[in-house]
Amino acid sequence: xxxxxxxxxxxxxxxxxxxxxxxxxxxxxxxxxxxxxxxxxxxxxxxxxxxxxxxxxxxxxxxxxxxxxxxxxxxxxxxxxxxxxxxxxxxxxxxxxxxxxxxxxxxxxxxxxxxxxxxxxxxxxxxxxxxxxxxxxxxxxxxxxxxxxxxxxxxxxxxxxxxxxxxxxxxxxxxxxxxxxxxxxxxxxxxxxxxxxxxxxxxxxxxxxxxxxxxxxxxxxxxxxxxxxxxxxxxxxxxxxxxxxxxxxxxxxxxxxxxxxxxxxxxxxxxxxxxxxxxxxxxxxxxxxxxxxxxxxxxxxxxxxxxxxxxxxxxxxxxxxxxxxxxxxxxxxxxxxxxxxxxxxxxxxxxxxxxxxxxxxxxxxxxxxxxxxxxxxxxxxxxxxxxxxxxxxxxxxxxxxxxxxxxxxxxxxxxxxxxxxxxxxxxxxxxxxxxxxxxxxxx
Numbered sequence: 001x002x003x004x005x006x007x008x009x010x011x012x013x014x015x016x017x018x019x020x021x022x023x024x025x026x027x028x029x030x031x032x033x034x035x036x037x038x039x040x041x042x043x044x045x046x047x048x049x050x051x052x053x054x055x056x057x058x059x060x061x062x063x064x065x066x067x068x069x070x071x072x073x074x075x076x077x078x079x080x081x082x083x084x085x086x087x088x089x090x091x092x093x094x095x096x097x098x099x100x101x102x103x104x105x106x107x108x109x110x111x112x113x114x115x116x117x118x119x120x121x122x123x124x125x126x127x128x129x130x131x132x133x134x135x136x137x138x139x140x141x142x143x144x145x146x147x148x149x150x151x152x153x154x155x156x157x158x159x160x161x162x163x164x165x166x167x168x169x170x171x172x173x174x175x176x177x178x179x180x181x182x183x184x185x186x187x188x189x190x191x192x193x194x195x196x197x198x199x200x201x202x203x204x205x206x207x208x209x210x211x212x213x214x215x216x217x218x219x220x221x222x223x224x225x226x227x228x229x230x231x232x233x234x235x236x237x238x239x240x241x242x243x244x245x246x247x248x249x250x251x252x253x254x255x256x257x258x259x260x261x262x263x264x265x266x267x268x269x270x271x272x273x274x275x276x277x278x279x280x281x282x283x284x285x286x287x288x289x290x291x292x293x294x295x296x297x298x299x300x301x302x303x304x305x306x307x308x309x310x311x312x313x314x315x316x317x318x319x320x321x322x323x324x325x326x327x328x329x330x331x332x333x334x335x336x337x338x339x340x341x342x343x344x345x346x347x348x349x350x351x352x353x354x355x356x357x358x359x360x361x362x363x364x365x366x367x368x369x370x371x372x373x374x375x376x377x378x379x380x381x382x383x384x385x386x387x388x389x390x391x392x393x394x395x396x397x398x399x400x401x402x403x404x405x406x407x408x409x410x411x412x413x414x415x416x417x418x419x420x421x422x423x424x425x426x427x428x429x430x431x432x433x434x435x436x437x438x439x440x441x442x443x
């Protein structure tokens with residue numbers, strides 16, 4: 001057995017030191033999988049621009065340089081060359097005229113499609129030769145190798161990675177301490193009285209005030225100035241920061257974070273594309289990735305990808321708070337006023353959606369379980385349960401979902417003041433990362 005292990009280790013070592021190098025040299029010295037006038041490094045730049053453009057028409061040059069691990073000056077020279085060739089276009093950021101944005105031309109998109117088609121052909125060749133099970137093992141091996149290199153790289157760097165999140169993630173100070181994360185408090189006003197979430201207003205105190213108040217409280221987003229101060233403090237010792245914020249479709253806080261991060265080197269702002277326990281799940285994932293030795297830029301990149309798949313499904317006693325707070329339109333909020341009716345909502349793709357209604361909490365739990373099972377949980381990332389002043393109801397939901405989440409790491413959080421303003425008391429739900437469909441592309 002020992003001889004077999006030694007042989008395998010020798011073959012892996014040979015593959016990593018010789019075979020991979022040979023593959024890269026062939027791809028670099030030929031034009032397979034790309035137009036003749038584009039180098040392999042330029043092709044990687046085109047791919048990076050396309051990924052960074054996913055949620056907008058342009059991509060920030062600084063973000064692309066960070067993703068490619070190259071200096072901004074090196075990026076500028078490469079972009080200028082590809083612009084001359086007709087594959088990229090430079091422009092000024094509308095929100096910050098000092099920053100350069102980059103986008104693909106039609107020719108750039110064609111080049112990217114050609115490159116993707118080549119690697120899809122390679123994936124099909126591998127899976128047709130060795131089968132999907134062995135292909136999964138190869139993918140897993142490459143992921144381990146990637147993590148190994150990230151750990152080695154992180155060990156060479158000074159400082160550490162800090163995880164920051166605004167308090168809409170609904171992780172209280174105790175929970176944040178367990179994750180070694182920092183929570184930036186949002187503000188809530190009841191009349192002329194201003195509170196900071198988790199600093200001088202606990203979740204339980206908030207729901208008491210909500211019940212006593214005749215008007216809805218007012219929440220305030222974090223400003224670029226406030227965030228810049230927090231970021232500078234967090235990076236003062238040479239550390240890098242991953243800052244996770246409420247969905248940009250629900251608040252301007254993420255845009256404030258982008259502006260602030262541009263002023264503070266080493267800060268990576270992440271749009272969670274979620275809220276409350278969905279954001280909390282990403283904070284926990286970020287904490288776990290940091291503990292593996294992963295650097296801030298890579299953590300932020302992975303969170304951006306996972307943000308596309310994070311889903312929150314919950315039931316609430318009424319939609320009136322969401323309608324009054326502007327998170328749902330009046331039309332979307334119209335629902336029967338029958339006794340014991342519970343609206344179902346979700347947060348996906350960054351927005352709140354009305355998913356219908358059911359009669360009674362038991363049926364609400366069963367319907368959530370049905371929908372979670374239909375979506376499919378990626379068990380690698382676990383789940384987060386949450387409640388708004390309804391811990392017993394949350395336990396009932398957990399019991400209903402017990403079989404579905406049996407193999408998942410699980411955490412519980414109470415929905416706090418900022419999000420609770422829009423849900424009201426009684427909300428109960430689950431957050432998870434949607435499982436990817438099995439295919440050649442993601443074996």
